[in-house]
Amino acid sequence: MAGGRVSDLSASEALHSTPARRYLAPDPIPDEVLWAILDTAIRGPSGGNAQRWGWVVVTDQQIKDQVAGWYRENWEAAYGRRRADILAAPPGSKGLSPRGFLGAEHLAHNLEKAPVWVLPVLRHAANATDPRVGASIYGAVQQLCLAARVHGIGTSLTTLYQGHEDELRALLGLPEDALTMALIPMGYPERGRWAQPKRRPVEEVVHWNRWGAVRAREGGR
Structure with a gap:
């Protein structure tokens, strides 16, 4: 897929197989592919159709190096000190x-090597x-991730740079608002690989009319 060929995925297949991909090659993404992905993203929902957004594409290595440093600081504070406990957790444990x-740790240590970053920005x-x-923007963000999936490009959504x-x-020259x-x-x-993310059964998390009113799924998958 490195040439940017669009896959023949159905919409359902893409929706069920777009996990976070954190092991990313440094190979460049062709401009035409990146434009196509971004053009799909902006077709997503926007509150009141106000479109008070912008999409900052980062390829500048100096910017990436700076932000990746903040990211690693936050990673170590939130997860690094818990590494041994998490890796020793028995199968079926809740949480990460x-x-x-290991995938998230790899991303934290190699974030700046991803060829492209996209930062969705909301005005006001x-x-x-x-x-x-x-x-007003996260629906469009998910469309970006799905469009990338169709082009064979991995994504993950993170906010672990917060606090800066x-x-x-x-650094990005953003408006004050x-x-x-x-x-x-x-x-x-x-x-x-592209795989269906593991989730709790849908019957356990869907509530009918009132919280706690669950029911079996007829003809379930």
Whole structure:
């Protein structure tokens, strides 16, 4: 897929097989592929169709090196000291699995090597207190990830650079009212496979009319 050929995935196949891909090759993504992915992203939902967004594509190595340093600081504070405990967790434990931890750790140590980053930016959100502010952009972010999947490009969505928003705003030259909503490293997968992410059974997490009212799924998969 390194040539950018679009796969023959059905919509359902793409929706069921777009896990976070954290082992990314440094190979460049062709411009025409990147434009196609971004053009798909902006077709996603926007609150009131206001489109108060921007999409910052980062390929500059100096910017990536700076942000990756902040990211690793946060990774060590949040997960690094728990490494031994997470890797020793028995199968079936809740939270980050040992395999998932190793993938996330690899990304933390190699974030700046991903050929492209995309940072979705929301205007008039810098001082937002509404926890639902992301509703105006996260649907479009998921479309970006799905479009990348169709082109054979891996993505993951992270916010582990947080705590450096003012510095990041200055580094990227963002308007004062803008807030970055995520960092999405993109690249052709270096290892691993496209697989359906493991989730709790849908019957356990769907509630009918009132919380706690669950029911069996007829003809379930």
